[in-house]
Amino acid sequence: MNDGATQKGEQLGIGRFTDDPSRAWTLPSEWYTDPAVFDAERRRIFYRNWWFIGHVEDLGTSGSYVTARVLDQEVFVVHGKDGVLRGFFNVCSHRAHPLLRGKGHCGTIICPYHAWAYNTDGRFCGARGLNLVADFDRTEANLKPIKVEVFAGLVFANLDDAARPLAESAPEVLGHLLDACPRLPELTHAYSFSVDIAANWKAVVDNNEECYHCAGGHPSFMRLIDMTTYRAWEYESATCHTVAGKRGKSLPYEVAADDPVQQGFFSFLWPNTGLGVLPGRDNFFLFQMVPIAPDRTRVDWHFWFMQPEPTSAEAALIAYLRDELFPEDKAFCEGVQRGLQSLAYRQGRLIANTERPDLSEHQVLWFHQRVRDSLTARDRSSPAP
Ligand code: FES
Ligand SMILES: [Fe+2]
Numbered sequence: 001m002n003d004g005a006t007q008k009g010e011q012l013g014i015g016r017f018t019d020d021p022s023r024a025w026t027l028p029s030e031w032y033t034d035p036a037v038f039d040a041e042r043r044r045i046f047y048r049n050w051w052f053i054g055h056v057e058d059l060g061t062s063g064s065y066v067t068a069r070v071l072d073q074e075v076f077v078v079h080g081k082d083g084v085l086r087g088f089f090n091v092c093s094h095r096a097h098p099l100l101r102g103k104g105h106c107g108t109i110i111c112p113y114h115a116w117a118y119n120t121d122g123r124f125c126g127a128r129g130l131n132l133v134a135d136f137d138r139t140e141a142n143l144k145p146i147k148v149e150v151f152a153g154l155v156f157a158n159l160d161d162a163a164r165p166l167a168e169s170a171p172e173v174l175g176h177l178l179d180a181c182p183r184l185p186e187l188t189h190a191y192s193f194s195v196d197i198a199a200n201w202k203a204v205v206d207n208n209e210e211c212y213h214c215a216g217g218h219p220s221f222m223r224l225i226d227m228t229t230y231r232a233w234e235y236e237s238a239t240c241h242t243v244a245g246k247r248g249k250s251l252p253y254e255v256a257a258d259d260p261v262q263q264g265f266f267s268f269l270w271p272n273t274g275l276g277v278l279p280g281r282d283n284f285f286l287f288q289m290v291p292i293a294p295d296r297t298r299v300d301w302h303f304w305f306m307q308p309e310p311t312s313a314e315a316a317l318i319a320y321l322r323d324e325l326f327p328e329d330k331a332f333c334e335g336v337q338r339g340l341q342s343l344a345y346r347q348g349r350l351i352a353n354t355e356r357p358d359l360s361e362h363q364v365l366w367f368h369q370r371v372r373d374s375l376t377a378r379d380r381s382s383p384a385p
Contacts, residue, residue, distance in 0.1 A: 012037065012375060017368065021352035024365045027372065028347050029340040032200040037375070038294040045374045046071050049271050050149065050156040050166045050237075052288050053077055055189055055304075058103050059085055059155065063120060066103040070159060071291065076100050077148050077155055078109070080120045087148040087157045088122050093141040109143075118143055152177050152275070153185060154286065166269070170238035173267050173275075177284070180242070180265035180277040187284050187304035191318055195299045197330050199337035201272060201291040202371060204299060207333050208274055209239060209363040212351060218328055220252040220320070224279065225264055232357040237270040239363045245279030252324065253316035255279045268363075270370055280317055282306050295337055299326075 015028040031037050047070070054066035054077065065078040067090055074090035076099070090098045097113040100106065108125065109118040116127040124141035147158040149166050152174050156166055167174070178184055197204055207213070211230060214221055229244040243264045245255055255262075259280050266276040272289040283305055290298045301322070305314050339345055352362040 012040075014372060014376070015347050017347070017372065019365075019369060021350075021354075021362055021365060024350040024352040024361075025347045026206075026350060026364070027202070027368045029342075029345055031371070031375075032202055032337065032340045033294055035294055038200075038291065040375050041291070041371075042071050044377075045271050045371070046291070047073070048158070048160040048163060048374075050158050050163070050269065050273075052273050052286065053087070053148075053155045053157045054103065055302075056085075056150055056153050056155060057188060061105070063105050063107055064103075065100055065106060065120075066155070067098075067100050068157070070157065073159060074098050075146055075157055075159075077157060078106070078120045082121070084121075085148050085150065085155065086120070086122060087146040088143040089146060089159075091144070092116055093124065093143070094127065099143075116141070151269075152284075153187075154275075156273075166237065169236040170267075170269055171235060173235065173238050173240060173269070176240055176242075176265060176267070177275065177277065180263055181261055181282055181284055183260070183282045183306065184277075184284055187282060187306060188308050189302065190305045190308050190310050190314070191303040193301050193322055195301070195326065195330060196292075197297045197299060197333050198295060199297055199333035200294055200340075201289045201297040202367070203333045203336045203340070204289045204297050204329075205268070205272065205367055206364050207329050207336075208268060209367050210361040211241070211243075211357075212359050212361055213332060214358075217332060218325060220324055223248075223250050224252055224255075227358045230358040232354075232360065232363060234363060234366050239268045239366060241266050241357070241363075253280070253320045254313050256313075268367075270367075271374075278317060278321075281311065281313060283314065283317060285321070297333075301326075 016025040051070045053068040058066050059079045062079055062081050065076050067076040076090045077085055077087045080086055092099055092111040094116045097111055099109050099111050117125045119125050122143035122145055124138050130136050147163055149156050151166050225243040226246050232241040245262050260282050261277055261279050264278055268274050274287045276285050285303045287299050287301045292298055303318055350361040350365055352365045353360050354362050
């Protein structure tokens with residue numbers, strides 16, 4: 001029986017989890033419910049990995065900036081006068097007020113509280129009354145940097161200065177995205193929405209990492225794609241799957257025979273970003289699983305098309321994902337979360353056999369291995385300054 005939350009001080013148990021795909025079990029249920037696990041994930045996964053911040057189209061000119069939160073850490077990315085994109089913790093070195101809000105444009109960064117000022121390269125550049133204090137070290141007042149990387153026009157940040165570049169640990173994903181949607185670099189943001197899910201963030205990722213549930217769980221998706229063509233593969237920090245689109249009148253939204261995208265391509269960037277291209281006109285979407293609480297996740301969706309106003313076919317694609325496909329997944333994730341609290345459940349067997357990718361949960365195992373490795377590796381000092 002599941003004896004509930006990990007006891008204070010007790011080592012986090014792995015139960016029957018094994019790396020052998022033919023004998024694979026899920027992570028134990030307490031990994032999805034225990035606040036201590038959630039807290040460890042914050043420090044050991046999200047403070048050390050790449051987090052989607054925004055799109056380069058919002059950072060195209062000198063002084064343009066976007067702010068974001070990596071869970072409880074406020075950050076921003078700004079386009080410097082020298083053209084370089086830089087990221088910083090969004091905290092004033094005086095008395096900790098956030099410096100920037102939302103997105104926009106700044107010349108000098110001026111704190112709204114007492115007007116301490118910083119250059120867009122992070123250097124402290126002045127404050128009233130400094131002549132009244134002794135031993136003020138201007139370099140200590142500089143903003144604290146974070147790593148920034150641009151990937152497929154998407155801006156990612158990482159709080160860990162020792163982090164490996166995203167492009168190195170997810171090679172070829174960009175090429176696959178461009179193969180699926182050659183006009184990707186020309187696309188512009190057209191639509192965003194968010195959904196709250198009463199489930200742990202990992203239950204939402206698990207659901208995204210297999211299409212074993214698709215045949216029974218998404219009847220309309222089966223009308224859109226040809227599951228006999230489904231393929232799945234992995235890199236160190238990314239999973240990919242492709243599937244050919246179907247033709248015909250019963251599709252859940254219109255795909256014309258001469259539409260530029262005839263193949264679906266989906267990728268997951270560890271730890272919490274999904275990307276994809278669906279059959280139809282040139283399109284690209286991203287969804288980010290944002291952990292809110294052990295049993296709550298917000299999923300932020302963003303869509304890019306050839307123009308900022310979706311055409312009727314593009315609006316139908318959005319509506320299909322937003323109102324039909326994703327609500328089916330949300331219900332599965334919330335059902336799983338309720339089941340994970342059952343006294344009768346702790347772990348389940350995974351079908352992790354790559355011979356039949358349409359039935360396989362081997363990418364769920366891939367994801368669980370990364371979570372296991374992150375939480376059970378020997379700790380190192382926090383990357384935060
Ligand atoms: S907190 Fe920023 S100037 Fe005081
Ligand atoms: Fe699904």
